[in-house]
Amino acid sequence: MDLIRDSLVFIWDSARDVAPIVIFLFAFQLFVIRARIPNLRRILVGFVFVIVGLGLFLVGLEQTLFPLGRLMAQQLTNPDFLYEVSGHIGETLVWQDFYWVYLFAAAIGFSTTLAEPALMAVAIKANAVSGGAIGIWGLRVAVAIGAGIGVALGCYRIITGLPLQHFIAAGYLLVIVQTAMAPKMIIPLAYDSGGVTTSTVTVPLITALGLGLAEAVPGRSPLLDGFGLVAFAALFPIISVLAYGQLAARKQERSRSIEQNRELPEETDHAL
Amino acid sequence: MKDSLIALSRDALNSLRDLAPIVLVIAVFQVLVIRQPVSGIVSLIIGGLLVVAGLTFFIFGLRIALFPIGENLAHALAEKGSAVWLFVFSFVLGFGTTIAEPALLAVAEEAARVAVGAGVIEDTPEALERYATGLRLVVALSVGVALLLGVLRILANWSLPIMIIGGYILVMVVTAVAPPEIVGVAYDSGGVTTSTVTVPLVTALGVGLASSLKGRNPMTDGFGLIAFASLTPILFVLLYGIARQWI
Numbered sequence: 071m072d073l074i075r076d077s078l079v080f081i082w083d084s085a086r087d088v089a090p091i092v093i094f095l096f097a098f099q100l101f102v103i104r105a106r107i108p109n110l111r112r113i114l115v116g117f118v119f120v121i122v123g124l125g126l127f128l129v130g131l132e133q134t135l136f137p138l139g140r141l142m143a144q145q146l147t148n149p150d151f152l153y154e155v156s157g158h159i160g161e162t163l164v165w166q167d168f169y170w171v172y173l174f175a176a177a178i179g180f181s182t183t184l185a186e187p188a189l190m191a192v193a194i195k196a197n198a199v200s201g202g203a204i205g206i207w208g209l210r211v212a213v214a215i216g217a218g219i220g221v222a223l224g225c226y227r228i229i230t231g232l233p234l235q236h237f238i239a240a241g242y243l244l245v246i247v248q249t250a251m252a253p254k255m256i257i258p259l260a261y262d263s264g265g266v267t268t269s270t271v272t273v274p275l276i277t278a279l280g281l282g283l284a285e286a287v288p289g290r291s292p293l294l295d296g297f298g299l300v301a302f303a304a305l306f307p308i309i310s311v312l313a314y315g316q317l318a319a320r321k322q323e324r325s326r327s328i329e330q331n332r333e334l335p336e337e338t339d340h341a342l
Numbered sequence: 343m344k345d346s347l348i349a350l351s352r353d354a355l356n357s358l359r360d361l362a363p364i365v366l367v368i369a370v371f372q373v374l375v376i377r378q379p380v381s382g383i384v385s386l387i388i389g390g391l392l393v394v395a396g397l398t399f400f401i402f403g404l405r406i407a408l409f410p411i412g413e414n415l416a417h418a419l420a421e422k423g424s425a426v427w428l429f430v431f432s433f434v435l436g437f438g439t440t441i442a443e444p445a446l447l448a449v450a451e452e453a454a455r456v457a458v459g460a461g462v463i464e465d466t467p468e469a470l471e472r473y474a475t476g477l478r479l480v481v482a483l484s485v486g487v488a489l490l491l492g493v494l495r496i497l498a499n500w501s502l503p504i505m506i507i508g509g510y511i512l513v514m515v516v517t518a519v520a521p522p523e524i525v526g527v528a529y530d531s532g533g534v535t536t537s538t539v540t541v542p543l544v545t546a547l548g549v550g551l552a553s554s555l556k557g558r559n560p561m562t563d564g565f566g567l568i569a570f571a572s573l574t575p576i577l578f579v580l581l582y583g584i585a586r587q588w589i
Contacts, residue, residue: 126399146375297530
């Protein structure tokens with residue numbers, strides 16, 4: 071019974087979030103464009119699906135992933151657990167002792183990004199616009215790898231206490247170099263993929279991880295050091311998607327040169 | 343009707359595949375590291391089914407409502423030939439969807455507590471509220487400006503890499519003079535602005551616009567709006583932190 075009530079509450083919340091956008095779109099259509107909306111009924115049905123879908127998605131996450139993920143973040147960053155696995159009882163922990171945290175951070179960054187609906191939307195669009203050259207699954211995996219690396223590296227930063235801006239600046243520097251080398255068509259998509267990774271599924275979990283970690287590590291304040299994981303999760307997908315574009319371009323080039331090599335002997339055959 | 347059902351069930355299968363990695367990660371860490379029994383397995387399974395159903399419905403609705411209406415509006419505005427309305431539309435879309443964003447609400451409240459901890463504002467509910475509201479307004483404004491700039495870029499055919507990289511260099515310069523307690527908040531606010539409903543609309547807007555303008559390629563010109571929306575909040579929040587020191 072509680073679940074049904076919760077579901078209705080979440081659907082109502084998502085309706086309240088989406089309603090202003092729908093009203094704005096319709097108002098613009100009516101008063102500025104002054105044209106009827108094509109397929110109005112279909113679009114209204116679609117919005118109902120969006121609202122109900124988002125509501126159910128969130129209630130389900132609240133019921134399963136969020137409590138479990140938060141609990142795991144807490145347990146993995148619990149000092150008792152950290153001392154036990156490191157074997158450094160009574161000594162100070164060094165950054166290598168947190169290997170479970172890094173693994174968890176990378177795994178959770180990767181898997182929550184794969185489930186991010188906003189990323190699916192961008193991937194579907196990119197696939198359609200590129201005429202299938204960019205695979206939906208390929209792009210999402212590339213983004214998710216970047217998010218996983220980003221969150222793990224972000225945890226390393228919290229543990230060591232190094233300044234956030236140094237990592238971010240180094241990341242941007244890499245982005246600049248890659249931009250000069252990557253194929254042109256992937257660049258705008260890569261820049262966009264930074265923003266779409268950090269959304270409904272990812273943010274609550276990695277925030278819990280960051281705060282838990284900042285609390286557990288001596289000398290860190292959750293207030294000052296707990297932030298920054300989202301920034302890491304948003305930066306590294308840019309790098310990984312640019313790399314994905316570079317790899318795809320190189321692969322294409324290689325297969326082209328193989329084809330050329332294959333064609334050459336045939337031509338000489340004909341000449342003979 | 344039948345087509346819709348087929349599409350829906352294909353989406354449901356995709357959702358299952360999309361969510362499998364999370365289940366795997368949680369299960370592996372549960373068994374290998376935490377080693378404690380999970381309570382309420384039934385509610386976990388029901389919750390999991392709700393997540394799958396929700397994601398399926400959302401993606402379905404996205405295809406039949408969010409994408410078409412976003413593109414349709416972009417085409418109509420491009421045909422109308424009025425740049426001003428296009429700017430108004432993109433600014434209001436960015437500002438309006440961000441100001442009500444729940445993720446931003448959470449970050450703004452957290453940021454206000456950071457500010458109290460750093461001694462920037464007093465520890466009273468009013469001061470916290472004022473700081474958080476100010477921050478939300480600044481971020482919403484920045485997203486409005488971001489979409490406006492992004493649309494302007496598509497119309498004027500400016501180079502995206504130069505604008506974005508230039509923006510990041512500016513962020514680095516401003517970071518050096520910004521108060522340290524605002525830096526983490528600022529960098530995180532770039533990531534939380536673009537919500538699940540806004541992203542498809544904004545993507546459709548950019549792609550629709552680039553495909554209805556002559557000489558623009560939807561792939562190289564249509565994307566990039568979200569990149570602006572993740573960059574300008576960082577800059578604006580850093581400036582907000584600097585401005586607060588002087589006021």
